[in-house]
Amino acid sequence: MNKQEYAIEPDFSPEKRFTDIKNKVEPEFWRKKKLEQMNKTEWELLCDGCGKCCLNKLEIKGKIKFTNTHCRFLDCKTCLCKIYPHRFEKVPDCRDIDLRAIREKPRWLPKTCAYWLLDNGFDLPEWHPLVSGRTDSVHQAHMSLQNRPVISETGIQDYENYIVDWKDL
Numbered sequence: 001m002n003k004q005e006y007a008i009e010p011d012f013s014p015e016k017r018f019t020d021i022k023n024k025v026e027p028e029f030w031r032k033k034k035l036e037q038m039n040k041t042e043w044e045l046l047c048d049g050c051g052k053c054c055l056n057k058l059e060i061k062g063k064i065k066f067t068n069t070h071c072r073f074l075d076c077k078t079c080l081c082k083i084y085p086h087r088f089e090k091v092p093d094c095r096d097i098d099l100r101a102i103r104e105k106p107r108w109l110p111k112t113c114a115y116w117l118l119d120n121g122f123d124l125p126e127w128h129p130l131v132s133g134r135t136d137s138v139h140q141a142h143m144s145l146q147n148r149p150v151i152s153e154t155g156i157q158d159y160e161n162y163i164v165d166w167k168d169l
Protein backbone atom coordinates (compact mmCIF):
# COMPACT_ATOMS: atom_id res chain seq x y z
CA MET A 1 0.00 0.00 0.00
CA ASN A 2 1.55 3.35 -0.88
CA LYS A 3 1.16 6.62 0.98
CA GLN A 4 -1.26 8.00 -1.57
CA GLU A 5 -3.76 5.30 -0.74
CA TYR A 6 -3.87 6.51 2.86
CA ALA A 7 -4.91 10.01 1.87
CA ILE A 8 -8.42 11.32 2.29
CA GLU A 9 -10.06 11.46 -1.11
CA PRO A 10 -10.03 14.99 -2.57
CA ASP A 11 -13.81 15.23 -2.77
CA PHE A 12 -14.40 13.77 0.69
CA SER A 13 -15.03 16.42 3.29
CA PRO A 14 -16.79 15.40 6.49
CA GLU A 15 -16.54 19.01 7.71
CA LYS A 16 -18.98 19.98 4.99
CA ARG A 17 -21.59 17.57 6.30
CA PHE A 18 -23.16 20.38 8.29
CA THR A 19 -23.10 22.96 5.49
CA ASP A 20 -26.56 23.96 4.28
CA ILE A 21 -28.06 21.62 6.82
CA LYS A 22 -31.44 23.37 6.82
CA ASN A 23 -32.00 22.21 3.26
CA LYS A 24 -30.91 18.65 3.99
CA VAL A 25 -32.84 17.62 7.09
CA GLU A 26 -35.77 18.62 9.26
CA PRO A 27 -34.82 20.74 12.29
CA GLU A 28 -34.13 18.57 15.34
CA PHE A 29 -34.92 15.41 13.40
CA TRP A 30 -33.18 13.36 16.08
CA ARG A 31 -35.95 14.28 18.54
CA LYS A 32 -38.70 13.25 16.13
CA LYS A 33 -37.41 9.97 14.76
CA LYS A 34 -36.03 6.77 16.18
CA LEU A 35 -32.70 5.60 14.85
CA GLU A 36 -34.52 2.93 12.84
CA GLN A 37 -36.48 5.62 10.99
CA MET A 38 -33.56 7.79 9.96
CA ASN A 39 -32.39 8.07 6.39
CA LYS A 40 -28.73 7.91 5.40
CA THR A 41 -28.18 11.68 5.53
CA GLU A 42 -29.66 11.94 9.00
CA TRP A 43 -27.73 8.90 10.18
CA GLU A 44 -24.40 10.27 8.99
CA LEU A 45 -25.06 13.67 10.57
CA LEU A 46 -25.42 12.07 13.98
CA CYS A 47 -21.73 11.28 14.18
CA ASP A 48 -20.12 14.08 16.20
CA GLY A 49 -16.62 13.32 14.87
CA CYS A 50 -15.10 12.61 18.28
CA GLY A 51 -12.91 9.76 16.99
CA LYS A 52 -13.23 7.83 20.24
CA CYS A 53 -14.67 4.73 18.59
CA CYS A 54 -11.32 4.40 16.79
CA LEU A 55 -9.44 3.76 20.02
CA ASN A 56 -8.32 0.18 20.51
CA LYS A 57 -10.16 -1.71 23.19
CA LEU A 58 -9.84 -4.88 25.21
CA GLU A 59 -12.59 -7.01 26.65
CA ILE A 60 -11.66 -7.99 30.19
CA LYS A 61 -14.02 -9.95 32.43
CA GLY A 62 -17.01 -8.98 30.32
CA LYS A 63 -16.23 -5.26 30.26
CA ILE A 64 -14.71 -3.12 27.55
CA LYS A 65 -11.56 -1.29 28.51
CA PHE A 66 -10.48 1.53 26.23
CA THR A 67 -6.81 2.18 25.57
CA ASN A 68 -5.18 5.42 24.48
CA THR A 69 -3.91 3.71 21.34
CA HIS A 70 -5.77 4.45 18.15
CA CYS A 71 -6.20 2.91 14.75
CA ARG A 72 -3.27 3.79 12.53
CA PHE A 73 -5.63 5.45 10.05
CA LEU A 74 -7.07 7.99 12.44
CA ASP A 75 -5.95 11.58 11.99
CA CYS A 76 -5.69 12.80 15.58
CA LYS A 77 -5.77 16.46 14.66
CA THR A 78 -9.09 16.31 12.87
CA CYS A 79 -10.29 13.11 14.60
CA LEU A 80 -11.31 11.85 11.18
CA CYS A 81 -10.53 8.61 9.41
CA LYS A 82 -7.89 9.02 6.71
CA ILE A 83 -9.38 6.25 4.60
CA TYR A 84 -13.07 6.60 5.37
CA PRO A 85 -14.41 5.46 1.97
CA HIS A 86 -12.18 2.36 2.05
CA ARG A 87 -12.05 1.63 5.76
CA PHE A 88 -13.72 -1.77 5.67
CA GLU A 89 -11.44 -3.04 2.90
CA LYS A 90 -8.27 -1.88 4.60
CA VAL A 91 -9.12 -2.53 8.25
CA PRO A 92 -11.03 -5.81 8.64
CA ASP A 93 -11.98 -5.10 12.26
CA CYS A 94 -13.19 -1.56 11.62
CA ARG A 95 -16.82 -1.56 12.74
CA ASP A 96 -19.77 -0.16 10.86
CA ILE A 97 -21.96 1.87 13.20
CA ASP A 98 -25.30 0.14 12.75
CA LEU A 99 -28.05 -0.73 15.21
CA ARG A 100 -26.43 -4.01 16.09
CA ALA A 101 -23.12 -2.32 16.92
CA ILE A 102 -24.87 0.38 18.95
CA ARG A 103 -26.76 -2.19 21.03
CA GLU A 104 -23.95 -4.66 21.45
CA LYS A 105 -23.12 -5.74 24.99
CA PRO A 106 -20.72 -5.04 26.52
CA ARG A 107 -20.93 -1.48 25.23
CA TRP A 108 -17.90 -0.61 23.13
CA LEU A 109 -18.93 2.84 21.90
CA PRO A 110 -18.03 5.74 24.19
CA LYS A 111 -20.88 6.89 26.39
CA THR A 112 -20.86 10.26 24.61
CA CYS A 113 -21.50 8.67 21.21
CA ALA A 114 -24.60 10.27 19.71
CA TYR A 115 -25.94 6.96 18.43
CA TRP A 116 -25.65 5.34 21.83
CA LEU A 117 -27.13 8.37 23.60
CA LEU A 118 -30.20 8.55 21.39
CA ASP A 119 -30.77 4.82 21.46
CA ASN A 120 -30.71 4.94 25.23
CA GLY A 121 -33.21 7.77 25.61
CA PHE A 122 -30.81 10.70 26.03
CA ASP A 123 -30.79 13.93 24.03
CA LEU A 124 -27.78 15.20 22.13
CA PRO A 125 -25.41 17.30 24.25
CA GLU A 126 -25.05 21.02 23.61
CA TRP A 127 -21.59 20.51 22.10
CA HIS A 128 -22.85 18.18 19.38
CA PRO A 129 -22.42 19.86 15.97
CA LEU A 130 -26.11 19.36 15.18
CA VAL A 131 -27.01 21.38 18.27
CA SER A 132 -24.19 23.95 18.20
CA GLY A 133 -24.20 24.35 14.42
CA ARG A 134 -20.40 24.12 14.42
CA THR A 135 -18.23 21.10 13.61
CA ASP A 136 -15.53 22.21 16.05
CA SER A 137 -17.76 22.38 19.13
CA VAL A 138 -16.95 18.74 19.93
CA HIS A 139 -13.26 19.65 20.11
CA GLN A 140 -13.82 22.85 22.05
CA ALA A 141 -15.80 20.91 24.65
CA HIS A 142 -12.85 18.49 24.96
CA MET A 143 -15.08 15.60 24.00
CA SER A 144 -12.99 14.42 21.05
CA LEU A 145 -9.51 12.91 20.88
CA GLN A 146 -8.01 16.22 19.80
CA ASN A 147 -5.15 17.24 22.12
CA ARG A 148 -5.39 14.05 24.18
CA PRO A 149 -2.41 11.83 25.02
CA VAL A 150 -3.12 9.22 22.37
CA ILE A 151 -0.68 7.23 20.27
CA SER A 152 -0.93 5.21 17.11
CA GLU A 153 -1.26 1.47 17.45
CA THR A 154 1.72 0.94 15.13
CA GLY A 155 4.30 -1.09 17.00
CA ILE A 156 2.17 -1.56 20.12
CA GLN A 157 2.33 -5.09 21.51
CA ASP A 158 0.86 -5.17 24.98
CA TYR A 159 -2.34 -3.16 24.88
CA GLU A 160 -3.01 -3.80 28.57
CA ASN A 161 -0.32 -1.25 29.37
CA TYR A 162 -2.33 1.45 27.63
CA ILE A 163 -5.72 1.13 29.32
CA VAL A 164 -7.27 4.48 30.24
CA ASP A 165 -10.23 5.33 32.42
CA TRP A 166 -11.42 8.60 30.97
CA LYS A 167 -14.84 9.73 32.18
CA ASP A 168 -16.26 10.14 28.71
CA LEU A 169 -15.52 6.60 27.56
Ligand code: SF4
Nearest residue numbers: 047048050051053113
Ligand atom coordinates in the same frame (compact mmCIF):
# COMPACT_ATOMS: atom_id res chain seq x y z
S1 SF4 B 1 -17.95 7.51 18.91
FE1 SF4 B 1 -19.87 7.78 17.84
S2 SF4 B 1 -20.03 10.00 17.59
FE2 SF4 B 1 -17.87 9.56 18.07
S3 SF4 B 1 -16.86 9.33 16.07
FE3 SF4 B 1 -17.51 7.28 16.72
S4 SF4 B 1 -19.55 6.99 15.78
FE4 SF4 B 1 -19.07 9.18 15.70
Ligand code: SF4
Nearest residue numbers: 054071073074081094
Ligand atom coordinates in the same frame (compact mmCIF):
# COMPACT_ATOMS: atom_id res chain seq x y z
S1 SF4 C 1 -10.29 2.53 9.63
FE1 SF4 C 1 -12.03 2.43 11.05
S2 SF4 C 1 -11.09 2.33 13.09
FE2 SF4 C 1 -9.52 3.02 11.65
S3 SF4 C 1 -9.61 5.27 11.77
FE3 SF4 C 1 -10.90 4.61 10.06
S4 SF4 C 1 -12.98 4.47 10.95
FE4 SF4 C 1 -11.49 4.49 12.66
